[in-house]
Amino acid sequence: MEKEYDVIVVGGGPGGSTAARFAAEGGAKVLMIEKRQEIGTHVRCGEGLAKGLLDHAKIPLDRSWIACEVDGARIVSPGGKVFEVDEAKAGNETGYVIERDLFDRALARLAAEAGADVEVKTSATGIWKENGKIVGLHLINKGEKVDVRCKIIIGADGYESQVGRWAGIDTNIAPNDIMTCVQYRLTNIEVDDKYTEFYAGSCAPGGYIWVFPKNRDTANVGIGLGGHIVKEGGDPKKYLDAWIAKNPKMKNARQLDMVAGGCSINAPLDSVVADNVMLVGDAARMIDPMTGGGIAHACLSGRFAGMVAVDALKAGDCSKEYFQRYEKLWRAEIEEKLFRNWMAKEKVQKISDETFDKLIGLLNEVGMENISVFNILKAIKDRYPELVKEFEDLL
Numbered sequence: 269m270e271k272e273y274d275v276i277v278v279g280g281g282p283g284g285s286t287a288a289r290f291a292a293e294g295g296a297k298v299l300m301i302e303k304r305q306e307i308g309t310h311v312r313c314g315e316g317l318a319k320g321l322l323d324h325a326k327i328p329l330d331r332s333w334i335a336c337e338v339d340g341a342r343i344v345s346p347g348g349k350v351f352e353v354d355e356a357k358a359g360n361e362t363g364y365v366i367e368r369d370l371f372d373r374a375l376a377r378l379a380a381e382a383g384a385d386v387e388v389k390t391s392a393t394g395i396w397k398e399n400g401k402i403v404g405l406h407l408i409n410k411g412e413k414v415d416v417r418c419k420i421i422i423g424a425d426g427y428e429s430q431v432g433r434w435a436g437i438d439t440n441i442a443p444n445d446i447m448t449c450v451q452y453r454l455t456n457i458e459v460d461d462k463y464t465e466f467y468a469g470s471c472a473p474g475g476y477i478w479v480f481p482k483n484r485d486t487a488n489v490g491i492g493l494g495g496h497i498v499k500e501g502g503d504p505k506k507y508l509d510a511w512i513a514k515n516p517k518m519k520n521a522r523q524l525d526m527v528a529g530g531c532s533i534n535a536p537l538d539s540v541v542a543d544n545v546m547l548v549g550d551a552a553r554m555i556d557p558m559t560g561g562g563i564a565h566a567c568l569s570g571r572f573a574g575m576v577a578v579d580a581l582k583a584g585d586c587s588k589e590y591f592q593r594y595e596k597l598w599r600a601e602i603e604e605k606l607f608r609n610w611m612a613k614e615k616v617q618k619i620s621d622e623t624f625d626k627l628i629g630l631l632n633e634v635g636m637e638n639i640s641v642f643n644i645l646k647a648i649k650d651r652y653p654e655l656v657k658e659f660e661d662l663l
């Protein structure tokens with residue numbers, strides 16, 4: 269590892285690897301650091317991925333990291349009503365269940381092939397400043413303290429990000445904008461490997477239960493609970509265990525692994541940049557508040573941050589003002605969707621099981637070309653205005 273780089277990317281997840289790749293492809297001298305000893309291990313993820321991401325974030329398809337190609341998604345109401353979203357209607361919203369460990373490693377390999385240095389077992393411990401200006405990062409590289417200079421830091425250090433805090437970017441979110449998740453990989457169960465499934469209502473207050481197939485007898489079965497429920501003592505593991513115990517398709521289930529973690533489900537932050545610093549992915553709180561999906565946004569924002577880093581280096585300007593170009597790029601793509609889905613999440617968290625049943629029933633009656641929160645609400649409003657009275661402001 270050298271002592272000076274143009275760009276240091278903190279975190280070797282999808283956001284970090286994509287940022288490192290695009291910065292290196294543009295000619296920057298890039299170091300990506302990952303605190304774990306191996307990229308792609310212990311990822312906390314249901315592994316669902318929208319197909320459209322690949323074009324969007326310019327990620328080449330590699331069959332080795334695809335576990336299942338699904339035809340669509342099923343949303344199941346508390347009373348057992350099912351709304352099926354097939355691929356033709358859902359467009360980019362359905363796609364693959366991936367092998368996240370292999371996916372993360374493939375992205376890191378693309379970054380390395382583009383010329384980025386990659387160091388594992390290397391943690392950022394603080395921002396290095398001289399005369400009040402950021403000049404690099406303090407690192408611990410395989411047990412040894414080392415200071416490395418750089419012009420730009422890309423914070424891709426995930427949900428528990430510290431880079432933003434060190435740089436003075438306000439990444440705080442309200443407890444209600446945090447979803448607490450627990451997931452098992454279960455085998456010896458009956459799985460439809462052509463559909464991802466989502467179970468809403470009181471089985472997972474403020475969130476949902478997901479079943480994402482890995483193959484015909486194995487799936488990621490997880491739950492996200494709303495922050496307000498967890499604050500009142502709600503335990504996601506208990507909710508999930510109770511749901512699995514009642515599910516006849518899982519009566520012989522055996523666990524292959526278990527992960528737990530937090531997920532931000534907030535409205536977009538006001539700013540994700542500071543002088544010499546850009547945040548991407550979960551560090552920038554870019555997870556979709558309705559679906560909890562964050563891989564696509566991490567890759568997309570990583571791509572934009574990498575591209576803007578290259579331009580900033582050429583312009584000799586790594587200021588917060590210059591990084592407004594990055595803000596514009598990611599906001600143009602996903603800000604409106606994040607905001608609308610955050611508002612929808614706020615509403616959906618409050619609806620009763622009975623209303624859920626009605627809504628899912630109605631969705632089956634309404635034909636739609638494109639499924640989105642907006643189109644769903646609009647269609648319901650056209651046919652059953654009384655049911656969406658409290659959702660009016662979303663439209």
Ligand SMILES: Cc1cc2nc3c(=O)[nH]c(=O)nc-3n(C[C@H](O)[C@H](O)[C@H](O)COP(=O)(O)OP(=O)(O)OC[C@H]3O[C@@H](n4cnc5c(N)ncnc54)[C@H](O)[C@@H]3O)c2cc1C
Pocket residue numbers: 278279280281282283284301302303304312313314315316317390391392393424425426427429430449450451490527528529530531548549550551555560561562563564566
């Ligand atoms: C239970 C669960 C299920 C989920 N399921 C899905 C799903 O099905 N589909 C989906 O799209 N999204 C899902 N998500 C969200 C998804 O996992 C994240 O949005 C995605 O991983 C974000 O990528 P990232 O690169 O921003 O951050 P991460 O993947 O979290 O990567 C951050 C990396 O930074 C490293 N790091 C942290 N601090 C430091 C430091 N100081 N120095 C060096 N390295 C550091 C970490 O070790 C980590 O490898 C799920 C999340 C949870 C919790």
